[in-house]
Amino acid sequence: MGDFNGRVGERRTPWTKHLGPHSDHRTPCNYNGNHVLELCAEHDLFITNTFFQHRACQIYTWYRWNNIMVSSQIDFILTRTRMRITITDSRAIPNAGLDTDHRPIITTLTTKKERKPKKHKRQ
Structure with missing residues (x-):
């Protein structure tokens, strides 16, 4: 995750596996x-x-400090493709009270519960 300063634009044919709609x-x-x-x-x-589809304020991760109407999506969280089924949501937090022009991104994922080994009764 990080500030890549990269604008990936709209979804294109060679990147459909890596770039969402x-x-x-x-x-x-x-x-x-x-x-x-x-x-x-x-x-x-x-x-x-x-x-993941969200409102525009939850998509754009950077905004100009003196004009909030100038914004873009330049911060990303990259994850391995095999982990895609565990990711349930990812969005920028629009009103975080941080002293920066970047918005934090939160990604939610599910994890498997560990199975406890069954205790065998002695006979």
Whole structure:
């Protein structure tokens, strides 16, 4: 996870496995965005916060400090593709009281409960 300063743009054919349909469609993919997508393809990763549909304020992770109308999605959480079934949600938190122009991203996942070994009764 981190501030990649990459705009990945809308979903395109070679990146459908790594880039979800709910990315920032307003801005085209930039140089850093191409590097993020190539990193995902090379290491079998996907961008979690582009696979879940949310309001715009929960998609955009950066905004200009003096004009909140200028915003984009440049912070991502990357996860291995085999873990996709455990991720249940991923979104930016719009009103976090932090002293930064970036919004934190929260990803929710499920985990398996560990089975306790059965105790065998002695006979």
